Structure formats: C-alpha cells, structure tokens
Amino acid sequence: MDKNSRIYVAGHLGLVGSAIWKNLISKGYTNLIGQSISELNLLNTVDVARFFEREKPEYVILAAAKVGGIVANNTYRGAFIYENLMIQNNVIHQAYLSGVKKLLFLGSTCIYPREAPQPIPENSLLTGELEYTNEPYAIAKIAGLKLCESYNLQYGTDFIAVMPTNLYGPNDNFNLETSHVLPALVRKIHLGKCLEEGNWQAIRTDLGKRPVEGITAASSDNDIVGILQKYGIFSASGDNTIVVEVWGTGNPLREFLWSEDMADACVFLLENRSFKDLKAECGHEIKNTHINIGTGKEISIRELSELISKSIGFQGKISFNTEKPDGTMRKLTNPSKLHRLGWQHTVEIEEGISRLYRWYLEN
Numbered sequence: 001m002d003k004n005s006r007i008y009v010a011g012h013l014g015l016v017g018s019a020i021w022k023n024l025i026s027k028g029y030t031n032l033i034g035q036s037i038s039e040l041n042l043l044n045t046v047d048v049a050r051f052f053e054r055e056k057p058e059y060v061i062l063a064a065a066k067v068g069g070i071v072a073n074n075t076y077r078g079a080f081i082y083e084n085l086m087i088q089n090n091v092i093h094q095a096y097l098s099g100v101k102k103l104l105f106l107g108s109t110c111i112y113p114r115e116a117p118q119p120i121p122e123n124s125l126l127t128g129e130l131e132y133t134n135e136p137y138a139i140a141k142i143a144g145l146k147l148c149e150s151y152n153l154q155y156g157t158d159f160i161a162v163m164p165t166n167l168y169g170p171n172d173n174f175n176l177e178t179s180h181v182l183p184a185l186v187r188k189i190h191l192g193k194c195l196e197e198g199n200w201q202a203i204r205t206d207l208g209k210r211p212v213e214g215i216t217a218a219s220s221d222n223d224i225v226g227i228l229q230k231y232g233i234f235s236a237s238g239d240n241t242i243v244v245e246v247w248g249t250g251n252p253l254r255e256f257l258w259s260e261d262m263a264d265a266c267v268f269l270l271e272n273r274s275f276k277d278l279k280a281e282c283g284h285e286i287k288n289t290h291i292n293i294g295t296g297k298e299i300s301i302r303e304l305s306e307l308i309s310k311s312i313g314f315q316g317k318i319s320f321n322t323e324k325p326d327g328t329m330r331k332l333t334n335p336s337k338l339h340r341l342g343w344q345h346t347v348e349i350e351e352g353i354s355r356l357y358r359w360y361l362e363n
Contacts, residue, residue: 001029001059001102001271008033008057010042010091011064016106016164018171019263020061027267033057043083048090052098059270060095060103062088062144066137067108070247070327072178073134084140092147096157103159104270105148107141109255109292109333110134111163119296119334122163122288131328145290152275153286160269160278165294165333168352169259170359176212176231181301182256185246185308186357192233192244193314203228209363232321242316247324250302255294255332258347258355265293268343281337294333295345304349311353 001007007024011017012034024032033055040051042064066083073080088105095103112120113128130138141163148159172183179187187206194202203224208217215227228234232245269291278289299307305318338344347355 003028004031005029005058006031006033006056007059007061008055009061009063010035010087011062013171014063014067015167015169015172015259016262017061017063019169019259020063020266023260023263023267042087042090045086045090048094049097052094056098057095058101060091060100061266061270062091062103062105064091065106067173067180068178069180069184070133070325073137074325077136080134081136081140084137085143088140088144088147092144092151092159095159096151096155101158102270102274103148103157104266105144105159105161106266107145107161107163107290108137109163109165109294109331110138110328111142111145112331114328116331118330119332120292121334122290122292122337125288125290133325133327149287149289152289158275160273160275161290162266162269162293163290163333164262165255165257165292165331167257167259167262168356170356170363172259172356174210174360181254182304182308182353183356183360185244185305186312186353186360188231188233188244189305189308189312189314190357190360191228192242192316193312195228195233195235196242196314196316232319236317242314243319244305244314244316245319245321246301246305247321248301248326249322250300250305250318250320252301252326252328253298253330253332254301254304255296255298256304256349256352257293257295257345258352261345261347262293265338265343265345269341273341277341281340291338291341292333292335293338294335295348296333296335297349298330298332299349307350308353308357311350311357 009017012021114131116124145161148161151157168182173179174183174187204217212227236243
C-alpha cells in the first residue's frame with residue numbers, strides 16, 4: 001500500500017475499526033475513508049454499491065459487524081445472523097466488482113467448534129458443532145471467511161480473512177446488556193467500587209455518560225439502586241458488603257487481545273502478506289486460509305474478575321451465578337500461523353486492563 005492509497009475502513013468508529021484507523025494514521029496513511037451508520041447503511045445493497053462507485057477505494061478493511069456478548073448473542077439471534085450476512089455480502093461483493101486491490105475481513109474465533117482441540121488451529125473449522133449461544137453470529141462469520149476464500153479461488157481476488165480472539169480496548173462497548181465479558185466486568189466492578197465508597201457522584205457521572213435502560217444521572221437514588229441490582233451490583237444483606245455478580249461458574253477460560261495489538265497485526269498483514277502466502281500454508285486442498293490473531297494465552301473468568309478488582313481497587317465480593325450459562329468452557333487460539341507470517345502481540349492482560357480502565361474513566 002502507498003501512504004496515499006484510498007483505504008476504506010468499514011466500522012471505523014467501533015472498537016476494532018477505530019484501532020485500525022489509529023494505527024494507519026500513525027504509520028503515515030493519509031487517504032482514509034470512513035462512514036458512520038448515519039452516512040452509509042451497510043445493510044442496504046444499493047447504498048453500498050453507490051458508495052463504492054463514488055469513492056473507489058483501493059483497499060478495504062471490513063471491521064463493521066453487529067457484535068455483543070453472550071446475552072446479546074443468545075437474545076438477538078435473528079438480528080445477529082441477518083445483519084452480519086448482509087454487511088459482509090454487500091461489502092465483499094462490491095469490493096470484487098470494484099476491483100479492490102486487497103480486502104481484510106475480520107471475523108471471530110467463535111467460528112470454531114465448541115469441542116475444538118486446544119489451542120485451536122485454523123484447520124479445526126467445520127469439524128464439529130458450534131457453541132449454541134453464539135451459533136448465528138458464528139455461522140455468519142464462517143460465511144464471510146468462505147466468501148473471501150471462494151472469491152480468491154474463483155476470481156483471483158486478494159481477500160484476507162482474520163479471526164481475532166476476544167478483543168478489548170479503547171472505544172469498547174460498555175453497555176451492560178450487550179457488552180462482552182471484559183468491558184462489562186470493568187464497568188460493573190467500577191460501579192461496585194463507587195457503591196462501596198458511597199460515591200454517588202461518580203455513579204451519577206457514569207450513568208450520565210452511559211445511561212442504562214433510561215436510568216441517567218438525573219434518576220432517583222431508588223431507580224439507580226434498582227438498575228444496579230438488576231445487573232448484579234448490590235449490597236449484601238447483613239454486613240452491607242458490596243457484591244458484583246458474574247454469570248456462570250467463573251471456570252471458563254478465555255484469551256484476550258488488546259485491540260491496538262490486533263490493529264497492528266491487521267495492518268502488518270495488509271502491508272506484507274497476500275493470499276498467495278496463505279495458499280502456501282495449505283496442502284493439496286486450498287481451504288482454511290484464514291488467520292487466527294491471538295496471544296496463545298488464557299485466563300479463567302474467575303481470575304479475570306480478581307485481576308480487574310485488584311486493578312480498580314474494589315474490596316467487595318465477586319459472586320458467580322451458576323444458574324446462568326458459561327458458554328464455551330475453553331477457547332484458546334493457536335497463533336502459530338500468524339507467528340510464521342511474522343507478527344506477535346506485545347500487550348499482556350495486566351497492562352491492558354490498566355489501560356482500559358484509564359480510558360474508561362477519561363471517556
């Protein structure tokens with residue numbers, strides 16, 4: 001890519017897209033294209049076609065998606081499969097029709113079977129049943145990576161599909177209903193600490209920035225206590241210990257990657273690798289050409305909760321609601337293909353949590 005290449009980052013305001021945008025700017029790229037959802041609805045095929053015709057991007061990074069944690073994935077199953085399929089089909093197909101030089105598609109490691117071998121290599125794809133709670137999202141992402149792979153094989157395009165592990169970082173989603181586990185825990189434990197200290201001003205400041213189900217800084221104390229309790233932040237009866245409740249047993253193991261590390265991996269692949277490099281990794285069949293992006297390291301949800309509590313300074317109790325689902329018990333990527341291609345992560349989980357909490361307080 002040249003520094004003045006026209007690069008379209010779909011989803012440039014989200015966790016993934018904003019990190020990639022920032023990385024590109026830092027490396028001197030000056031001709032970036034971004035459109036908010038109010039400017040371009042990626043679900044609309046006609047609008048997307050007109051956008052490509054008008055803007056003529058040379059490179060495309062498809063970071064736009066409907067995403068969420070276990071609650072959102074299991075609740076809005078129809079929306080998750082429909083919207084992600086439409087976004088992917090529209091952008092990838094128009095990139096092909098427009099002669100885009102290279103496209104990077106971002107999926108997720110939830111594409112792999114529930115009982116995949118650990119750590120999970122790329123060739124585990126489609127070898128077993130998916131985790132039920134996020135099956136619609138996973139199927140959409142599998143379709144996206146196979147669309148890229150199939151267009152490469154039939155049309156000679158250079159579309160690369162990457163599957164990041166669980167991401168966290170600046171511009172994360174802290175909505176208590178739809179967020180992923182790490183940002184949700186950061187916010188819940190922060191609010192637990194505020195409640196523990198009787199710091200109602202800090203609680204109101206938080207709700208003023210990010211209202212929860214219509215509860216804002218102007219809501220009554222009773223309404224605020226009620227919404228906190230609904231999302232598992234409350235004072236225990238008897239000794240008034242503040243409790244933060246977490247779904248499941250706390251035993252599932254998860255891998256987490258700092259979003260700015262992920263962005264650096266994506267830009268590295270765009271600058272230095274192509275589909276021909278990925279074909280070289282295959283045997284006699286050209287398949288599973290996608291790339292895992294991860295750390296190869298894991299932590300239990302229980303240990304994660306304790307680490308966040310320590311970082312934030314929460315002295316209360318973490319309680320695990322075992323009546324709620326755990327989701328997949330273990331999901332660790334094997335990033336050896338990415339390592340062979342020349343990239344490794346730099347930010348470890350302890351430093352990442354500290355960075356994320358500082359960002360949350362400042363934004």
